């Protein structure tokens with residue numbers, strides 16, 4: 001245990017040495033009552049608003065005011081091709097070829113659209129494999145896809161690890177299941193980072209296991225994109241989808257992303273739902289009845305671009321480029337390790353961290369429970385919120401906190417742990 005003064009000096013020193021510290025000034029940090037800023041640890045749920053965003057949105061509003069429909073073709077970023085301007089930076093961030101990614105819709109919608117193509121049950125190969133306790137929207141999506149195909153989720157939805165008390169499900173368990181039952185599996189839908197535990201998966205290993213069994217594999221990257229390195233193309237994944245309001249700081253419900261591996265581009269045997277923006281750009285305005293698909297992942301597009309929801313993503317991608325993802329990951333590893341060491345050194349007999357301790361198996365989120373139980377955990381969580389320490393609570397007993405390298409400070413982590421100690425010592 002370090003003394004208060006040494007701890008404070010160490011946090012100050014780490015912040016002073018942080019080459020990315022100035023990026024915090026790019027964000028609005030929500031105020032806490034009359035006492036300065038919140039200690040915001042909730043970028044895993046909703047990222048903070050970039051300060052430069054208002055001007056970007058204002059610019060689009062002004063184009064609309066002054067150009068009307070001509071804004072589709074003129075202005076700094078014509079709306080007709082707005083989504084195309086996001087393609088390269090988005091591809092960089094998820095390790096894809098530009099033609100493999102597209103910004104569209106919302107996450108659950110994209111999972112459905114992609115499952116239309118990549119969940120093709122045939123005879124006994126009719127199961128979907130998911131991890132223990134996935135995010136409810138994913139469960140609803142796969143259950144409804146199974147029912148849509150006339151299948152019974154009680155028989156065809158396999159939730160790996162559901163019968164164990166162990167909260168982490170490893171790649172080895174998936175491999176073992178697929179080795180034994182793989183010929184019954186049509187699709188593996190797996191997280192990049194598990195939302196409740198913060199466990200990060202090796203995408204290539206998951207994809208390899210699924211495909212060796214003859215199954216398709218898709219990833220929900222909601223908690224991975226902008227948080228951990230992602231190498232979608234090399235992983236061999238068939239498809240992936242993610243949202244942009246968490247680590248991508250693009251605002252609630254902002255436009256999501258989708259990835260389709262290039263080996264599936266242009267395949268005429270794949271079922272796919274069509275809309276006019278998925279048509280080839282050369283044919284979109286011919287008003288012709290026949291659908292000529294756009295090249296690459298764009299063929300999965302449905303509708304014209306929601307510009308006011310894409311502008312935040314544009315801003316966010318700029319910030320990621322400016323900071324450099326490798327540098328962000330480096331800071332993320334250091335800051336999460338710092339928070340972990342404070343939690344274990346100062347509160348180790350009192351909290352239990354669920355997130356793997358191997359830095360390669362996690363992003364910035366740490367999930368923990370209180371050894372005293374869920375009721376005490378909930379009371380602590382509410383105390384923290386009241387004091388301006390914003391994490392989140394996930395039933396039945398998990399507190400999640402995510403020090404985000406773009407805007408969190410080492411000092412935030414130290415203050416959080418000190419506040420938990422204050423609460424504990426009052427018990």
Ligand SMILES: Cc1ncc(COP(=O)(O)O)c(C=O)c1O
Nearest residue numbers: 106107108109135137195222243
């Ligand atoms: C892992 C995961 N999947 C799916 C969703 C649902 O996302 P959306 O509401 O954008 O469809 C979320 C939302 O937080 C999530 O965390």
